[in-house]
Amino acid sequence: MSGPAWTPWLAVLAPLAVLALVLVRPSLGMLRIGVPAAPLGLLLVGLARPASDTGIEWLGLGVTLGMDDATMLLIAPAAVAWIAAGLLLRWEGLNHPLEVASGMMLALSGMAWALLARDVATFYAGFAIMTVSTALVVVAPDTPAARRAGRIYIAVTILGEVLLLAGLWLVLGGIGPQAAVADVQAQVAGNSAAALLIAAGLGTKVGALLLHVWMPIVYAGAHLAAAVALSAAMINVGVIGLVRLLPVGVEAMPWVGTAIAAWGALGVVAGVALGLTQLAPRAALAYSSVSQMGLMLAVLGVVLAHGPLPGAPAAGVVLAGFAAHHAAAKGLLIATAGIPIERRSRWTLPVAIVAALVLAGVPLTTGAQSKDQLAALLQGASDLPVGLLLGVGSLLTSALMAHVTWLLHAGRRISDEERPGEHNHAAAWVLLVGGMLLVAVLLAAALPGPGPLPGPGKLAEVLLPILAGVLLGSGISTRLQRRSRAAVPRGDLATYAPWATRVARRVRAGGMRLTSMREVRSRIRGAGIPGQLARGEERLATWSVAMFVMLALVVVVGGITWLGAAP
Numbered sequence: 001m002s003g004p005a006w007t008p009w010l011a012v013l014a015p016l017a018v019l020a021l022v023l024v025r026p027s028l029g030m031l032r033i034g035v036p037a038a039p040l041g042l043l044l045v046g047l048a049r050p051a052s053d054t055g056i057e058w059l060g061l062g063v064t065l066g067m068d069d070a071t072m073l074l075i076a077p078a079a080v081a082w083i084a085a086g087l088l089l090r091w092e093g094l095n096h097p098l099e100v101a102s103g104m105m106l107a108l109s110g111m112a113w114a115l116l117a118r119d120v121a122t123f124y125a126g127f128a129i130m131t132v133s134t135a136l137v138v139v140a141p142d143t144p145a146a147r148r149a150g151r152i153y154i155a156v157t158i159l160g161e162v163l164l165l166a167g168l169w170l171v172l173g174g175i176g177p178q179a180a181v182a183d184v185q186a187q188v189a190g191n192s193a194a195a196l197l198i199a200a201g202l203g204t205k206v207g208a209l210l211l212h213v214w215m216p217i218v219y220a221g222a223h224l225a226a227a228v229a230l231s232a233a234m235i236n237v238g239v240i241g242l243v244r245l246l247p248v249g250v251e252a253m254p255w256v257g258t259a260i261a262a263w264g265a266l267g268v269v270a271g272v273a274l275g276l277t278q279l280a281p282r283a284a285l286a287y288s289s290v291s292q293m294g295l296m297l298a299v300l301g302v303v304l305a306h307g308p309l310p311g312a313p314a315a316g317v318v319l320a321g322f323a324a325h326h327a328a329a330k331g332l333l334i335a336t337a338g339i340p341i342e343r344r345s346r347w348t349l350p351v352a353i354v355a356a357l358v359l360a361g362v363p364l365t366t367g368a369q370s371k372d373q374l375a376a377l378l379q380g381a382s383d384l385p386v387g388l389l390l391g392v393g394s395l396l397t398s399a400l401m402a403h404v405t406w407l408l409h410a411g412r413r414i415s416d417e418e419r420p421g422e423h424n425h426a427a428a429w430v431l432l433v434g435g436m437l438l439v440a441v442l443l444a445a446a447l448p449g450p451g452p453l454p455g456p457g458k459l460a461e462v463l464l465p466i467l468a469g470v471l472l473g474s475g476i477s478t479r480l481q482r483r484s485r486a487a488v489p490r491g492d493l494a495t496y497a498p499w500a501t502r503v504a505r506r507v508r509a510g511g512m513r514l515t516s517m518r519e520v521r522s523r524i525r526g527a528g529i530p531g532q533l534a535r536g537e538e539r540l541a542t543w544s545v546a547m548f549v550m551l552a553l554v555v556v557v558g559g560i561t562w563l564g565a566a567p
Helices: 008-024 028-037 040-047 069-087 097-116 120-138 144-172 181-189 192-206 214-221 224-245 254-275 281-306 315-337 348-360 366-378 386-410 425-446 456-480 493-508 517-526 529-540 543-565
Strands: 054-058 061-065
Touching (some): 008 097, 028 097, 040 069, 040 097, 061 120, 069 224, 069 425, 097 224, 144 214, 192 254, 192 281, 214 224, 224 315, 254 386, 281 315, 281 386, 315 348, 315 366, 315 425, 348 425, 348 456
Antiparallel strands (some): 054 061
16 A cells, blocks of 8 residues: 655644644643644654655755655654543643643654655654654653653753764765755764764664663653653654664675674673662663663674675664564553553553563564574674574573563552653554554564464473573562662762762862772772762753763864864
8 A cells, every 4th residue: 555645744743733733722632633633744754655755945955855665664663652641641730731731743753754755855854853752742740750750851861962973974975965864874984083973873772781860760650651652652863863864785894794793792792780779660661771782882883884684674674673673562561561450450461561572582472583683683693603693692682571561460550750640651662562563563564474383393492591580580579578779879870970070079089099899899889879879960960060071061072073074
């Protein structure tokens, strides 16, 4: 089925039309109906693929929209997730409903721009609109946790946009901002600095290691609607940007690809290690995304390092399929974590367990299908133990999913940040279950299916890492039952930054003699650093400090860009 070329404009303009209606005739009825209905244009585009690209000339720039095989896997599931997010908003309990509606509609329109963009200027514009507008939804509950999540989200968002813009600046001088994707990839292939800046800029959206600090704080502290939209839809914009702007499977960039692969592999391990320390399910699920997107980055880096791999499937389609499967299952689990215990049906936890098994890669699921395609993509890199790598990934993911399942079953509410105050949980949850099924249908049409149940030998090879991971995660969860707070605060590096600053200041002042680790620990305890952690984080999060940091960042990135552009 294919639709006319103008259908992408429905996805972009429908949210703006709803926003205009809401601003002209603001009412709770309009908000309840209009916001969940706005993604229907995006859903229509995803189900009726446009026959060709469409474009217009506007303000001297060409805007070109269209779909490719990778985008086709992401559009419709993202629309379903956005409808669910709209249903989760309880407008009566919001202090600023018009601002929240504006953020929702602008973010949805920006996401549609970015996913459907066929030129780099349109992609960057949509990416920037989406990321900034989402902050209005993140802070919707107007609680201290939501405001803190908004501050950290904005800081990392601006960092990502600056890095992405710097990387694009290095390659667009000779081809212009209206350049098509293929032209940008050709330019990036010859500029390692641009490739690394683009990867880092988009890495802030996918939660790559070191750039992930916003994710657990936002997923756990922000409005549930924002967490669902970010985890089940907007995270895929970062994936599609990496696939489009980096020459993945087109040209070889050996050392850049190796660096990205190592970065992703570290994220796989660190995401699981940090997630297993959490007692809030939404925070643990955020670290799971860090791990899963680390696996995506590791595979992307390997393919980028090797260049075209003979006989391998299209890298962009495989990575987009993996991202779609991950986002659909993760959105459902995030929504499940937000359903109050007393309002859960007897099917809630079993279906959540199925979603967790899908992420772990149990046979006959989209998880197994996605990992099989990742293995097929890496077969050309003969120096890699592909089976061992994916087996370790399955073990780690299974451990964290077992921990998340225990948290959902225990139903603990560690703090007010986990208290759900949203609406229409049942309808949103059913929609997200439908989103998982829709992804299964789309993957079956675009990629080879998971195939029949493997034989005993292959089945044991697949299931043993999953069973070992379940035992590991269950053992860790039972040991955490007696704890009243997470072993590692959510946001990890963002929370520990004041510690590092204070320790460094004392070392420079000569107040700490680094004679032994025991003395270092005693000095740190004597300095009262744990007791001042919260106050230090608040001082670092003030707007004056944040603006100074951003100014310094702009100067540093500008210098890197200037050096990269120099002959």
